[in-house]
Amino acid sequence: MSTFPARFGIWALVHGSRAALQDPDEPYDASWARNRALVLDAERLGYDSVLVAQHTINPHDPNLDQLEAWTTSAALAALTSRIEIIAAIKPYLYHPVVLAKMAQQIEHISGGRFALNLVNAWNRPELERAGIGFAEHDARYAYGREWITVVDKLLRGERTSFAAEHFHIDDYQLRPADPFRARPRIYVGGESEPARALVADAGDVWFINGQPLDDVTALIADVSQRPRPNGAPPLRFGLSAFAIARESDALAADHLAHLFALAAKDAPLRAQQKQNIDPKAVMFQTFAQTPRVGSNGGTAAGLVGSYDTVAERIVAFRRAGIELFMLQFQPFEADMQRFAEEVIPRVRALEHATI
Incomplete structure (x- = not known):
């Protein structure tokens, strides 16, 4: 079981x-x-983290509204007092010097509660229509590796010089440095081989997309045995999941069926989205194997059932090494409250009973 207390977040x-x-x-x-x-x-209900995904245009339909991640995260940092704020970042959209300065500033605004989530992009039109271009899968990870190397050094307050294929940084340093810790936490997403190598080398927490327990256990086993940089602590693990918790398994199954029926209405949008996806993105290859609702694996993680069932499945993921559960719901506000009141206390009680 993860040695860290269970944490619960929302998308x-x-x-x-x-x-x-x-x-x-x-x-x-x-x-x-x-x-x-x-x-x-x-935050009031006790959730530990919020993940703000980054898109400049809506990935389902460019005619739909899309919230901007980094300005939103800065505003949330000023309004909240306890919750961790994780902003996703696609390296091609920001030069690492600019992004590091933004991240450092949000870290100060939040009082040491900020984190960034490195993702290497899958939505082709977002980059192509901006004239940035959409590089091949492994090339995006090579770019991301250079990018996070620069950002990491700058976030630590180091005087940085760096010369490689994509970036040339000459004696750069950002001030003020982080007064709360060495630097903000770095989450890394992606499950391809380049992604696994990158998180082992540069990440603090690996975000795993929702999928069955056995698959998650195998992923954690693979990445856990990889060498870490000298002095780096052991890698930690988070899981994305869409949760449906009700008074009984039957009621949860009914709501899942209801959401499947509603999701079927979005079939034309999903078909369009599929055309925009990099076919080498392992995330979407995995998703195709299991019927689900929700993004980033959604209900494939199996957090659907009675309050007791969902709590027991969470504890099983905890034994596999998952620390943070980044959750989705629908209806979001009502089910977020239901989960906080009914499931989280059951998880805490089950974990306490095993100590």
Whole structure:
């Protein structure tokens, strides 16, 4: 079992509902006002983290609203007092010097509660239509490796010179340095071989997409045995999951069926999205193997059932090494509260009983 206490986080609704976009009980809303209220509620309910995914245009439909990640994260840093704020970053969208300065500033605003989530992009139009270009899969990871090397050094307050294929940094240093810790926490996503190598070398926490327990256990075993940089602590692990917790397994199954029916209405959008995806992205190859609702693996992690069932499955993932559960819900606000009140206390009690 992970030696760290279980943590629970939520995905900000940066592009609306996570399971189905045409839900009469949850109208499409990716506004700042909704996300502000959502994150403040999550903090009040005891959630530990919020992940703000980065897109400049909506990945489902460019005509739909899309919240911007980094300005949102800065605002949330000023409004909250306890919750960790994780902003995703696609390296091609920001020069590492600029991004490091932004991250350092949000770290100060938050009082040491900021983290960045390195993702190497899968939505082709977002980069191509901006004239940036969409490099081949492994080339994106090579670029990301250089990029995070520069960012890491700058976040640590080091005077940095760096020369490689993509970046040439000459005696650069950012001030003020981080007064709270060595640097903000770095999460890394992706499950391809380049992604696994990158997280072992440069990450603090590996974000694993929602999938069955046996698959997650195998992923953790593979990456855990890889060497870490000298002085780096052991890698920690997070899991994305769409949770449906109800009074009984049957009621949870009914709600899952309801969401599958709603999600079917989004089939044309999903087909368009599929055309925009890099076919080498392991995430989407994995998703195709298991029917699910929700993004980033969604219900494939199996957190669907009674309060007791979901709590027991979470503890099973904890035994495999998962520390942070980054959760999605629909209806989001109501189920987020239900989970905090019914499932999290059961998880704490089960873990306490095993100590």
